[in-house]
Amino acid sequence: MQVIETLAEGLKREIKVVIPAKDMEQRMNERLADVKDKVRINGFRPGKVPVSHVKKMYGKSIMAELVNEIIRDQPSAILSERGEKSATQPEIVMTEDEKEAEKILSAEADLEFTLSYEIIPAIELKSVDGITVTREVVDVSEEEITEQIEKIAESARTYEAKKGKAADGDRVTMDYLGKVDGEAFDGGKDEDAELVIGSNRFIPGFEEQLVGLKAGDEKVITVNFPADYPAANLAGKEATFDITVKEVAAPAATEINDELATKLGVESVEKLKEIVRGQIESQYGNVTRQKVKRQILDQLDALYKFESPSKLVDAEFENIWRQINTDLAQSGKTFADEDTTEEAAREEYRALAERRVRLGLVLSEIGEKAGIEVTEEEMQRSLFAQLQQFPGQEKQILDFFRNTPGASASLRAPIFEEKVIDKLLAEVSVTDKKVSKEELLADDAEEGDKPAKKAAPKKKAAAKAEDAAEGEEAAPKKKAAPKKKAAEGDAE
Template identity: 85%
Template sequence: MQVIETLAEGLKREIKVVIPAKDMEAQMNERLEDVKGRVRINGFRPGKVPFAHLKKMYGKSVMAELVNEIVRDRPSAILSERGEKSATQPEIGMTEDQAEAEKILNGQADFEFTLSYEVIPAIALKDNSGIAVTREVVDVDAKEVDDQILKIAESARSYETKKGKAADGDRVTIDYLGKVDGVAFDGGKDEDAELVLGSNRFIPGFEEQLVGLKAGDEKVITVTFPADYPAANLAGKEATFDINVKEVAAAADIEINDDLASKLGLESADKLREIVRGQIESQYGSVTRQKVKRQILDQLDEMYKFDTPERLVDAEFENIWRQINTDLAQSGKTFADEDTTEEAAREEYRKLAERRVRLGLVLSEIGEKAGVQVTDEEMQQSLFQQLRQFPGQEKQILEYFQKTPGAAASLRAPIFEEKVVDHLLGEIKVTDKSVSKEELMADDEEGADKDAKKAAPKKKAAKAEAAEGDDAAPKKKAPAKKKAAEGDAE
């Protein structure tokens, strides 16, 4: 087998592989000999089929199997021998001439194919001890815990029937019938419906017109469905509702005690406060970590400058661009509405894609050198999280991850990336700073990718920019051993 490099330009490589016809025929003959004693052909006893006849019957199909195996297995071996890693799956080129293909399958011509790929650039890791970050920490006070408990307790709030007029915060029990142009519409009728006034559960204007009514009252109210109402036959339409008030009930005061905890499925008020405090601290902790990670990525971006594989950048840009256009379409806006142009946005998001790819490769190299591993248990937990997001579709999700090449890597990547960040936090300088929750939750414009924000749709670009402050690594495409940092940490 001959391996000839035909292109070495930057990160781009092209390899021509030639396997002589005699070598292909020798492999084919070896396989035919191996099956000679097992094949069954009418007119011949087992093991007595003349080799020439066997070759005539099965030679071409065996050669086709060889070709398929070679293009499947040899590329990775060739790259390994060359000490190279391909950024994406190498593109394989073979003859499209039918006559030439027939000669190859008949063992009359050398088998040639080409490999086109981009190599992963060599990354010389630098000393991380110079990286310094500020970790913002919020002290959760007792009032915030109790305020959150009161919000949660709304679901367990009790109501007591009252006489007199309904006020904001009261719960009314009503029968109603909705009509458009005097005709009742589907879904516009209910009986014994319970509605807390001021909860904004119903369309704008509905609840306000029930304030002041009392049990036994009947009233016809008029409202207008929002223009973006999901039911197209009602969107923007004026409608009337025949209302019959059956009960008015006042909300009982909520007291944080063991009885409330019991209603929420816990043994005591102390346990309730402990759990709620933990939830609040976890929420703040996620924001804190996001900001710390952003600072790390910003400094790594300054430390490492190298050419990135174009195909990886293309794939990441397409992910970002698809999301941007989806968000614009959903909001009914254009690039002009966001004070930019499509051309300018493309340029800036291309820069963002390059940054993500470069940081992804850096994080991957750091993790690989540090021996960071993702355990089977961590992968299992990640899979279970995916299953919980799609109740009723567990079987389809499992089949997807079992049968889709690269699907497992999409679970592994964000786990690996977070573990690399944990590793870095043990090497860099971290200074804790106490801040208020308002300071923590404020937009960190300094840490965000300012250039991308200038040209991007400002309100709907969040998903494309937000993954750890614009800077998460590629989400989809990544090199075989470099998929480490392809996922977002969120």
């Protein structure tokens, strides 16, 4: 077998592989000799079939198998011998001419094919002694714990009927009928509906018009559905609602005690506070983690400058660009609305894609040199977390990961990356800094995520592109009209 390098330009490589016809014929004959003792052909006793006859019947199919095996196995063997790693699956090109292919299968012509690929550049790891990060730490106060418990207690809050007028925070029980242009619309009617004024469960302007009403009152209120309301027949329309108030109830005072804890399924108020403190600390810890990680990535970005494989950058850019356009479509905005142009945005996000690929290669090299591995148990935990996010779709998700080549890499990669970050945190200089929760949660404009000063078009998308922006909240759901279960029937 001849292996001839025909291109070595930057990271691009092209290899021509030639296997002489006589070598292919020899491999075929060895396979035929093994097959002749196993095949059953009418007119011949087992093991007595002449090789020439077996060759006539099975020669081309066996040669086709050999060609497929060579195409499958040789590229990785060749790269290994050359000490190279391909950034993506090498592109293999061989003849498409039927006559030439027929000659190859008949062992009358050499088997020739070319491998085209980009190599992963050699990365010389540098000292991280100069990397310094500031880890922002927030002390969770008793007041914050109490405030959070009071929010949680809303689910267990009781209400007591009152004779006075409805005020903010009161629960109103009512019947309503919604109309557009004087005609009732689907999903706009309910009886004995309960609404806490100020909960913002209904469309804007609805709840405020209930203030001052009391049991027995009737009123027609007018509201405007948002222009982006999901039900197209209601979006942007003015609507009226015929309201009949049946009861006004005031919220009972919430006392943070063992009784409340029991209602919430916890044995004591101390245990409840402990759980809530842990939840708050975990939330702040996730934000702190992302900020520290970004500092490390920014400094690694400054340390390592090398050419990245263009195909990896292309694939990363397409992922980012798809997300950008999805965000714009969902928000109904254009690049002009974001004070940029499509051309400028493409340039910026191309730079972001290049940064992501380069840093990914650096982290991979650091992890590989350190012997970092992702265990099967860690993979299973990650898969289980995926299943929890999509209840009812467990089978489809499992089938996807079982049947999709490379799908497991989407589980492994983030685990591996976080373990590399953990390793770096143990080696770099870390200074803790006490900050307020407002300082911790302040929008720092994601400077580490942006390739240029303008965000263009969405900072959130850039953050996702950089490090998946753990904890990033989804866009709030559209306000219901006026009750969620009724309106969602129209919107879905």
